Amino acid sequence: MNTPAATVPPARRLTTSAMIASIAEEGQRTTKAPFGHALNRLAEERPDVVGLSADLAKYTDMHIFRDAHPERFFQMGMAEQAMLGAAAGLAEVGLTPFASTYSVFATRRAYDFLCLDIAEPGLNVNVVGALPGLTTGYGPSHQATEDLAILRGMPGLTIVDPADSVDIEQAVPALAAHPGPTYTRLLRGAVPTVLDEYDYRFRLGRAAGLRGGRDVLFISTGLMTVRALSAAKELERDHIDVAVLHVPTIKPFDSDTVVREAAKGRLVVTLENHTLVGGLAESVASSLAYAQTTARIVPIGLPDAFLAAGALPTLHDRYGLSVAAIKERVRREL
Template identity: 80%
Template sequence: MAGSPRPARRRPAVTTAQTPRKKLTTSAMIASFADPGQRTSPAPFGHALNRLAEERPEIVGLSADLAKYTDMHVFRDAHPDRFFQMGMAEQAMLGAAAGMAEAGLVPFASTYSVFATRRAYDFLCLDIAEPGLNVNVVGALPGLTTGYGPSHQATEDLAILRACPNLTIVDLCDSVDIDQAVPALADHPGPTYLRLLRGKVPTVLDEYGYRFELGKAAELRGGKDVLFVSTGLMTMRALQAAARLEADHIDAAVLHVPTIKPLDTETILAQLRTDRLVVTCENHTVIGGLSEAVAATAAYGRTGSRIVAAALPDEFLAAGALPTLHDRYGLSTDALCARVKAEL
């Protein structure tokens, strides 16, 4: 894992006079999924948390040796006395965050999604969710947002966490979503899990009059032929696909679902009660995420909707460049357009 800011576990580097160590200038770990020339905002989570902390002294931040790579460094630099570096010990970090919440603080605990879910699940479940504490777990690199392969690709985090009682789960689209969601998560009395988009995050939703509301889905555009039900970065791709499909006289609507749990079943059911093709879009495995939640909502609501899933396959994914991987696994805008045309 040369070039990774956080390998699964550190190993001593081996260098010799005959094999000099190369200086790496880019990293698949922190690669951006933004399109070339797209408007972006730097570290929106870090700046939103910093602004909130200026108003609320009970806000604290924790990191498991990854402040720079979860945008927590913005908060750390502004509020060093309220930042806690826990080292490579995710379980201990969540346990400490639970104790801080018991004492009246409002912690935001950040690490990579794979470590927050696979490695520290028991602490999240029993120390935080079971007592219903106001701890906000921030998971960076959700789904396929790194090219570093299965050890760092959190493709199944929603499936792991949706079954955890008391836990609110959000998967945000862009910098606008993040900026508005951070104070809402702090205000929420129970625990939350945020799938964090970090670094230079696209700015998209300001063009649609959007306002984040915890627990609510939002229709961003209407359309009579196709309904995209999307979450996370895939809402950006769904909007791009809907715009491109206009050239083929295909009218596509986009329903953004930023809160995965509790799911806004009322709005989703209202949108499903048409004869449109429904395409669920998520940066997550097809198992246990948004697509299955929407399908269950349709089944329980007896809508009879035809639903197809644009999601990651039920397998360990390859390593590589993000644009190549998104094309390969069906998350690119081109792939979404092709999927719709094939299904109509």
């Protein structure tokens, strides 16, 4: 006999938290809303900084800035094209806009406005896209699995994929100081705090070696750098020595460092929260090809497909982004 809906326990019915779950591992240190707090600190020092949102301030951590500086915040509604056009106008009169929405809407919906209103005149507009790659289980309408591929070809656009709260907090003032347009893949909410353990400093356009290793080289970006570090530590138990090179800037790409590290004879594994088409793996491969350097590359990333909806941890296992899946892949390839 069917159970009446009224008798189903609420805990079983309200399961949406798994759809946009924290990307932090169990027991990992986190920082709440690092982008919002970093932007607020920057705004206290720079009166030219303004914020815009396409009706998603709460979901891009822009609400921290909004509440502290309401006179410098512009709620544009569900209209990303209008938001980017307005941001361009604000930049034209000497202000420094940070415009936030979901990555899918900034890239798929508003590409032409980003290209011709912002990138072509080289304006300092900082587009901040939440839910990059597979950071939601809501399905293809919200999963920006191809945003890097869409934007890498845009002339003059700087693209940043931060790994954790430390990366985000250090990137915000660097983006504001950069003279041209930027796009950042935002990790929001309770964001892992990891890179402070590695004497890390964000440098726009530069990759950073986080740990050495003689057997395998992980080249990673975004949230996958945190997974790479965890997998590297756990692979030590199997006597597999893994180095980790973090690439926080996808464009301009630090080809020199990547080629130098990849040429040391280790298995090279790229890790990205993005389709394998047009992202980090192809950037690494083309850098090696242009430098006439050979290395065996194993790409870990998302398939060239529209992904399923579902609970986020389950999807990360299914598509190979979990720490367990990374370790298993490395063991198979060695």
